[in-house]
Amino acid sequence: MRSGLTLVLSLALTGALLVMNVALHRTRQAAPGPEADRKVTVTTKRLVRNLPPPPAAVAPTNPPPFHWSALESPDYATYAANLRAVGCPERTLRDILLPDIEKLYADRKAELADGPEDRFWETADQRDARQRARDARLRALELEKRALIRQLLGADWNFAALKELRSESLASGIAEVLLGFTDVAKTDYLFTTHQMFERDAQALQTATEGILLDEDLPKLHALRDGFEATLARGLAPAEVEELRLRLAALEGMEHLQRRNGVAVTGAELREIAKLRADTHDMLAKALNLDDELYPAELRAKGEAAFAELLRRFLGAERFADVERAKDQLFRELFQSTDQQGVSKAALVQAYEARRAAEEQARQVRADAQLSTEERTLLLAALRAQTSQALARSLGPVGFGSYLKQHGQQFTNSLSLPVTRVRSDLQRTDVITVK
Amino acid sequence: MNLRGYILGTMAANLALVAALLWQGAQLPAPGLRGGVTVTTNVVTEVLVEASPRPAVVSVPGSPPFRWEQLESTNHLQFLTNLLAIGCPPETARDILDARVADDFRARLRELTRPLQARFWDAAAENREFKELFEEPELETQIDALKAERKRVSAEVEGAAPRGAKPAERAIEMELRHLTAEKEAAFSELASRNLKERQAVDRDPAITSAAEKAAKRRELFTRHQAELRGLLTEAEWTERELRLSPQANQVRHLRGFNATPDELRALAQTLREFDIANPPPARQPQRPADDPDLRAKQAEREALRKAFLKGRLGEAGFAAVERGSDPRFGTLLKLARRLEQPSETAAHWLALQTAAQEQARLTRENAALAGAARAVALLAIRAETERTLQAAVGPRGWGGYLRHAGDWLGQLTQ
Numbered sequence: 095m096r097s098g099l100t101l102v103l104s105l106a107l108t109g110a111l112l113v114m115n116v117a118l119h120r121t122r123q124a125a126p127g128p129e130a131d132r133k134v135t136v137t138t139k140r141l142v143r144n145l146p147p148p149p150a151a152v153a154p155t156n157p158p159p160f161h162w163s164a165l166e167s168p169d170y171a172t173y174a175a176n177l178r179a180v181g182c183p184e185r186t187l188r189d190i191l192l193p194d195i196e197k198l199y200a201d202r203k204a205e206l207a208d209g210p211e212d213r214f215w216e217t218a219d220q221r222d223a224r225q226r227a228r229d230a231r232l233r234a235l236e237l238e239k240r241a242l243i244r245q246l247l248g249a250d251w252n253f254a255a256l257k258e259l260r261s262e263s264l265a266s267g268i269a270e271v272l273l274g275f276t277d278v279a280k281t282d283y284l285f286t287t288h289q290m291f292e293r294d295a296q297a298l299q300t301a302t303e304g305i306l307l308d309e310d311l312p313k314l315h316a317l318r319d320g321f322e323a324t325l326a327r328g329l330a331p332a333e334v335e336e337l338r339l340r341l342a343a344l345e346g347m348e349h350l351q352r353r354n355g356v357a358v359t360g361a362e363l364r365e366i367a368k369l370r371a372d373t374h375d376m377l378a379k380a381l382n383l384d385d386e387l388y389p390a391e392l393r394a395k396g397e398a399a400f401a402e403l404l405r406r407f408l409g410a411e412r413f414a415d416v417e418r419a420k421d422q423l424f425r426e427l428f429q430s431t432d433q434q435g436v437s438k439a440a441l442v443q444a445y446e447a448r449r450a451a452e453e454q455a456r457q458v459r460a461d462a463q464l465s466t467e468e469r470t471l472l473l474a475a476l477r478a479q480t481s482q483a484l485a486r487s488l489g490p491v492g493f494g495s496y497l498k499q500h501g502q503q504f505t506n507s508l509s510l511p512v513t514r515v516r517s518d519l520q521r522t523d524v525i526t527v528k
Numbered sequence: 529m530n531l532r533g534y535i536l537g538t539m540a541a542n543l544a545l546v547a548a549l550l551w552q553g554a555q556l557p558a559p560g561l562r563g564g565v566t567v568t569t570n571v572v573t574e575v576l577v578e579a580s581p582r583p584a585v586v587s588v589p590g591s592p593p594f595r596w597e598q599l600e601s602t603n604h605l606q607f608l609t610n611l612l613a614i615g616c617p618p619e620t621a622r623d624i625l626d627a628r629v630a631d632d633f634r635a636r637l638r639e640l641t642r643p644l645q646a647r648f649w650d651a652a653a654e655n656r657e658f659k660e661l662f663e664e665p666e667l668e669t670q671i672d673a674l675k676a677e678r679k680r681v682s683a684e685v686e687g688a689a690p691r692g693a694k695p696a697e698r699a700i701e702m703e704l705r706h707l708t709a710e711k712e713a714a715f716s717e718l719a720s721r722n723l724k725e726r727q728a729v730d731r732d733p734a735i736t737s738a739a740e741k742a743a744k745r746r747e748l749f750t751r752h753q754a755e756l757r758g759l760l761t762e763a764e765w766t767e768r769e770l771r772l773s774p775q776a777n778q779v780r781h782l783r784g785f786n787a788t789p790d791e792l793r794a795l796a797q798t799l800r801e802f803d804i805a806n807p808p809p810a811r812q813p814q815r816p817a818d819d820p821d822l823r824a825k826q827a828e829r830e831a832l833r834k835a836f837l838k839g840r841l842g843e844a845g846f847a848a849v850e851r852g853s854d855p856r857f858g859t860l861l862k863l864a865r866r867l868e869q870p871s872e873t874a875a876h877w878l879a880l881q882t883a884a885q886e887q888a889r890l891t892r893e894n895a896a897l898a899g900a901a902r903a904v905a906l907l908a909i910r911a912e913t914e915r916t917l918q919a920a921v922g923p924r925g926w927g928g929y930l931r932h933a934g935d936w937l938g939q940l941t942q
Contacts (some may be wrong), residue, residue: 104535104539104542105536105538105539107542108538108541108545112545136751158616159614160594161614162611162614162615162616162617162620163615165877177596180594180596181595181596181597182593182596184595186596188625189623189624189627189628190624193623194620210700210709211705212705212706213702213705214702214705214706214771214776214780215789215790215792215793216787216789216792217782217853218783219783219784219785219786231853254931256627259634260627260630260631261630261636262675270637270638274638274642274645274648275645275648277638278631278634281634296803299827301868303862304861304862304867304932305859305862305866306932307866307867307922307925307927307928308927308928308930320531323733340648343649343652351652351653352653352654353654353656358653359651360647360648360650360652360653361649362653363649363652363653364649388547466654466818492622
């Protein structure tokens with residue numbers, strides 16, 4: 095029985111092997127023979143995208159809601175890149191990163207503060223040396239912070255400057271008026287740039303303990319030029335020019351107003367500001383570097399050149415008005431009698447009398463040969479004489495108006511300095527003109 | 529033939545067929561080595577530039593992925609709510625919102641003042657101070673309304689995400705650092721309480737007369753001193769008194785003065801001892817400021833002071849204190865430091881200056897000299913002094929000397 099089964103299986107195997115041999119034989123017959131050489135070129139494309147690779151895991155059908163923690167990273171560069179990846183606007187990115195960086199560096203700076211040790215009986219030199227070392231470390235931190243901000247935001251933004259601009263302080267009010275010819279973004283740029291360069295100038299002063307050697311001056315010049323170049327990168331040339339003129343109007347031209355007896359139009363004032371900006375380095379002044387960069391003689395030459403250009407521009411008569419308007423004595427006289435119909439000639443006469451009296455009073459006070467009693471008598475006589483001269487020039491109404499507003503200053507400036515006030519000795523030496 | 533014979537026969541046939549199969553397989557050509565075909569594969573890398581300009585570091589969760597625009601709103605409070613809803617830390621949300629509210633206000637203010645900016649120079653030439661340039665009634669009303677709105681929005685933002693109060697930092701006064709931390713804290717707390725009590729008395733409307741107020745202040749002062757003193761030991765109190773004294777202030781500001789803490793304290797005590805024993809002469813109210821009697825008393829006291837200090841400190845010690853108190857020396861020390869020179873060099877420069885100024889004073893006061901002769905003599909002093917000083921300071925520092933410490937040279941000839 096078993097032998098029969100073995101025979102059947104062996105026969106089946108014989109059949110299968112026969113079929114396979116026949117099939118293989120046919121295949122051999124069908125195979126091509128040797129051919130001439132041919133070339134085949136296969137081009138494969140490998141697509142590379144600048145996007146991150148897709149997540150390995152398949153997104154769940156019901157994904158979890160987005161959470162801020164997906165953006166945050168202890169590394170600022172990663173944090174910034176994550177925020178940009180979700181489309182956070184650059185301005186908002188700045189407002190997120192700057193305060194964060196500021197806090198980080200404030201903490202690091204605080205670590206440099208003095209500890210609770212008792213250093214009371216320390217010499218001034220020891221204290222100064224410690225302060226200098228601390229200043230150097232603070233400066234290094236400041237520069238490190240600045241480099242980080244530049245790396246992350248591509249510009250030298252300054253949190254403190256932006257905070258100041260965004261406050262309702264006097265400084266931000268002045269910036270609003272002074273820089274209002276630009277848009278808010280340019281104002282930010284301008285103000286930040288100024289603060290940064292001003293800090294650099296202060297840092298140089300701190301590092302040198304305020305003692306500048308000749309070898310430091312090129313650094314200061316470079317700082318001033320860097321300020322100008324940085325402004326030029328962010329503002330149009332016309333805007334830089336307008337800034338220079340407005341800075342000139344703020345500094346040394348305050349008396350050039352109709353309220354001080356100087357009749358100028360807005361267009362004329364702008365031209366005068368240009369004359370001033372051409373004879374003074376307004377950008378150096380804006381960084382408080384004017385005195386360090388230019389010797390006193392050079393500054394005096396600039397002032398003289400401006401005066402000459404102004405005289406030519408306004409003519410002799412109006413130039414004289416400008417010169418008088420510089421003097422507080424004239425401004426007091428002009429402003430207090432402006433509405434009283436006092437002629438210009440009378441006003442000038444009163445001013446000359448007032449100025450002469452001031453000079454005489456100075457001489458009396460400085461005369462060491464006089465006793466206190468003699469000085470007191472001479473000054474009383476001078477006050478009476480000047481009062482009469484002013485009353486004659488200004489008329490009773492004009493003089494009354496002047497005394498009402500500036501009577502106290504008038505009396506004080508033509509008296510000995512008051513050392514003790516006793517109510518029983520108080521009396522007024524100002525005569526009243528009726 | 530039996531069954532076994534058939535089986536052996538078929539197995540032999542099977543073996544022959546397997547051998548034939550293997551032989552035929554070996555005769556087939558290899559698939560990769562087909563005759564005459566050269567296959568060249570070029571791999572071209574093509575970079576697809578996608579719309580996103582920034583390298584993304586995270587895969588943004590959410591479906592569709594989260595975008596910042598989803599948070600944005602023109603309503604500041606809504607924007608804040610959206611930020612907080614995705615887990616933005618309140619402090620960060622406040623940073624964003626505070627900046628945005630302020631910038632929004634500034635942009636609107638800029639729009640309001642634009643017409644006036646066009647008239648900037650006319651306004652500046654008119655009767656206005658610079659800070660008053662934009663003070664126009666209608667504009668001020670609009671600005672005030674804008675400010676009120678900003679205040680309201682800021683208050684809403686503060687309500688929704690209040691800023692955490694900063695931990696109070698208490699500075700420890702230098703004068704109290706000799707105390708233990710516990711004692712210092714107790715002392716400072718009591719001093720603060722006493723101050724509030726004094727302020728309350730000053731503001732008390734029930735106390736109308738000046739005399740009553742003065743009496744009340746005196747009473748408070750006495751009690752407060754007793755309370756404070758009760759906290760400290762006698763030695764601690766004495767040390768505090770010394771630290772608060774003007775003499776301590778003076779010795780702590782001596783420049784170029786080397787001393788250990790104990791030496792510095794001893795010097796302050798010496799100065800204090802003299803001042804307590806020899807109070808400065810008081811000026812009589814009815815006498816003029818340049819009272820000759822007062823001047824004589826002051827000169828007498830000064831001579832006494834010098835003698836006392838020389839006796840205690842020796843000539844060199846006294847000279848070091850006098851020089852260290854001189855503000856001119858402070859400036860010269862800084863210059864010497866910048867030039868990497870020792871403090872002795874600064875002392876030498878100061879000595880040259882003092883000698884020249886004294887020589888000039890004597891020349892001015894010399895009644896035997898006529899005006900022209902005096903002027904020539906002063907010019908000569910100045911020229912000689914400049915030459916000596918320039919040599920002493922050196923070329924590297926001379927410009928700095930003239931800039932920061934050289935004003936007096938010009939005054940020599942005046």
